[in-house]
Amino acid sequence: MSASRTERLLNLLLALLNTRVGLPRSVLREKVYRDSAANDVAFGRMFERDKVDLKQFGFEIETLVDPRSFGAEDPATTRYRIGKDSNRLPDVSLTPAECTVLLLAAQLWERAALGTAATNAVRKLQAAGGFTDVDLPSGVQPRIRPAGQAFDDVVAAMHGRQAVRFGYLAVSTGREEVRDVEPWGLGSRFGQWYLVGFDRGREAKRLFRLSRMTTAVSLVPGSSFEAPDGFNARAELASLNELPIQHAALDVDSDRLLALRKRAAHVEPAPGEDSRDRLVVDFRDPEVLAEELASYGPHVKVEGPAELRAAVVRRLQGAVNFDAEPPVPVAFPDSEKVPRARKRTSEDQLARMLQLVPFLVHHQGLHIQEVADHFGITRKALIDDLKILICSGLPEGYPDDLLDIQWENDHVYISEHLDLNRPVRFSEEEAAALLTGLEMLGDLPALAGMSEDGPGSALESVTLKLTGAAGQAGRLAGSVAGQSVAPEQSQAFATITQAIRDSQQLRLRYFSRQRDELTERDVDPLRLYSLDNTWYFEAYCHSKAGIRNFRLDRVEAVEANGRPASGTATAGQDFPARLFTPSDDDGLVLLQLTRQGAGLADDYYAERTAQLPDGGLLAEVRFGDAGWLPMFVAQHGGSARILAPESLRAEARTWLDAALSQYDDPSDRPAG
Structure with a gap:
């Protein structure tokens, strides 16, 4: 959507919002589409597309048919309008305690699709004037980082009611299979994220663990579905039994891997190994333990059970196979070292404008940089938005019929909003992000004592208010279920x-x-x-x-x-808090990441990234300890490889080969 189309959609919205009796096509073509449509056919196509776009932004266009007609939509007499309360966010007034709880819930979702949705939802509340700036209790920042790109792709498919296709490592056979699934819901249980949906190949409801997906998630072309009425992901996952306890037999280098030794139920000398001990470690999920064991490389060998052994070998073999692939051209879009950012579109711009106008109405006189920072954009991008807004208005085109926004001495004021003074209702993703986040905060100790009415009253009251404000958009909230973020410690x-x-x-x-x-x-x-x-x-x-x-x-x-406390240091201003802070003294490593592993670029604060044709990424990352890199590559089993420097790539490959050589039996190697 080009900037001109953004402006046209905004003018169409203003025209249809500010008419009581509706506007005919002839007026819309002359006043709104004058410079866009060369003829009636082109105008008709544009108008129909724009109606769909406005519906996606939350506005339903009413069609008013002349009662004297025979029911058909007569272009000469049919009129169009948008009701002033059409899908507008109801007034929501929140106490400081409720704002604190809501901010915690919104900030739970790190980066994932629901993270952007949660941020937009809070901005809508701020734009409506019902949100108070608050501080988080005692510096507490709970965050959820759902299972990578697969989570985002499934959420998008759920919202679009489209089936998805992915490779899956079947529990029953241990083989990779391609599944076509109607995604009904997502949820976390026992520390793992699951997709609940209808498996078209098996014609039955199934649960799929996202960590067992072996390929990227794609849409099934031309597919559509409707989830069962009343579907609730939390209820579905409640019936899922925890995996039984199993016992892993691990041969570990003497005096190494203290973390495993502390968890071992039994330790004895390894049979036939003078320099190793045999550890027996309890576990439930072979995939979770395999990720840890693969990172130990040649320092541990899995003797059993067979499923755990195969899972470790699969990761090591995946890392070796990826390392052996032909090199890819290395080119970054510019020489600047900048963090990876999602490409902004004109759709983003229009959605932002629909939040910007009511925000300015309720926050008159803010400094222009403060407004830009609030929306996470540059000063230039904000000024571009304002320039479009001040040229937008009603079809009559009189000065009083335009949005009136001024910025004097870099402070922004708005005196005419043309009924854009209230943000649109929450989208399904926005409602799901906030309501699911609130549900996950239920047992967080930091919420205790936040309200005079009791520890849980702020959480309960804000949940009720947000549920009412979400209305029908809350449907998707029942399709996403997390688990408590309360710490076990x-x-x-x-x-x-x-x-x-x-x-x-x-x-x-x-x-x-x-x-x-x-x-x-x-x-x-x-x-x-x-x-x-x-x-x-x-x-x-x-x-x-x-x-x-x-x-x-x-x-x-x-x-x-x-x-x-000495006061030598204070908490960083960055949000979210970083697991580590790269320094200029750290080694710069060039990584290639698959589409499934692309999120690692954000996890490790890549300084530069470049998109690859297959959906993967090139990423430059600083690592303080190069000795940890082989562990990193093995742990992610085929999702990441080192491209440069060559010395580190060679060291990691030697380390992987040594780890894999322990498993000489062909039966250990993954099929295919």
């Missing part, structure tokens, strides 16, 4: 939260997986945050004289040491 969480509130130091005994050792440190805790079910806290480490991030599940012991 509740005592450590409480101790750290209290220390942040009281500005106190902590004494920490911590296990470092990368260094494979236990350390003791004094730290100033700064903020808590999570990725999925794993909680971290950011702190200034006095022994390292710098900010570090610590996983709660690797904290052996934590207690106040009786000293106040």
Whole structure:
């Protein structure tokens, strides 16, 4: 959609909103389409497309037919209008406690499709004047990072009611199969994301774990479906039984892999191996454990069970196969080192304008840079928006019939909004993002005490208000179900939260997986945050004289040491909090990522990216410890490979070959 088309759609919307009796096609063609349509046929096609576009933005166009006609739509007498309350967001007034809970829910979704939707939903509430700026409690930032690109693709298919196709590693046979599925819902259970849908090949409802998808998700051409009435993903997943406990027999290098040793139910010398121990480790999900074991490479060999062994070999073989593929041309769009950003479209621009006008109405006189920052765009992009807005208005074309926006001394004012003073209702994705996020916050300790009426009252009241405001758009919320983001390490969480509130130091005994050792440190805790079910806290480490991030599940012991926090460092202003902060001293590594692994570019804060024809990415990433790179490549089993420097690529390949050579039996190698 070009800028001119954006302006035309905006003018059409204003014309149809500001008429009580409706406008005929002749007036619309003359006043709105004058410079766009060369003849009646071209005008008709444009008008029909524009009606569809406006419906996607939340506006239903009413068709008023002359009662004297015979029921057919007569171009000469038929009129069109949009009701002033057509799909407008109802007034929603929130208390500060409710705003805090809602902000936590909106910020849960990191990057995924629902992350953008949640941000837009909050902006609509801010535009309507019902949202108060608040601070997060004790620096708490829970986040959900759903299963990569597959999650986004399935959410889009659910919204578009289209079937999806993907390769899948079947649990029953262990073989990869292609499935065509009508996606009814998505949900998290036992730490894994599942797709619930109708398998067209088997003509039955099935559940698919996203982590077992072996290819990118694509749409089935020409497909459509309707989910069953009353479908609820949470109810469907509630019937899913947890996988039974199994026992892994692992041969591990002596004095290595402390994390595995601490979990072992039994340790003895490995048969026929003087330099190895046999560990017996309990597990439930072979795919989850296989990801960890693959990252240990040649330091561990899986003796059984066969499914776990095969899952590890498949990852190692996938990494080797990807490394052996022919090189791809390396070219970046420019020489600037900039983070990867989603390409903006004119659809984004029009959607933003529909939020921008009511936002300016309720926030008169803001500095132009503050407005741009609020919408996450540059000053230039905002001015481009404003230039289109001030040229848009009613068909009559008089000065009083135009949107009236001024920016004096870089402060923005609006005096004529032409009934765009209220944002449109939440879309299905926006409602799903907020309502599902609120549901997932139910057991979060940070919510306790936020309201005088009880710990859960703010959560309950804001959920009721948002459910009412969402209306029919809340349908998709029942199709997405997460699980609680409450930390399992509740005592450590409480101790750290209290220390942040009281500005106190902590004494920490911590296990470092990368260094494979236990350390003791004094730290100033700064903020808590999570990725999925794993909680971290950011702190200034006095022994390292710098900010570090610590996983709660690797904290052996934590207690106040009786000293106040030094104030040497403060919590970073970036949101979300970063797992690590790359420095200019770190090594720069060029990676190739498949479409399934493209999200790793964001996870590791790529400095430059370039899109590849197959949907994958080239990404330049800084790594502080090059010795960790082979673990990274093995863990992601065929989704990432090192292109440069060549010395690191060769080291990683040697490491992978050594790991894979332990499995010499042909039966260990994946089929095909």
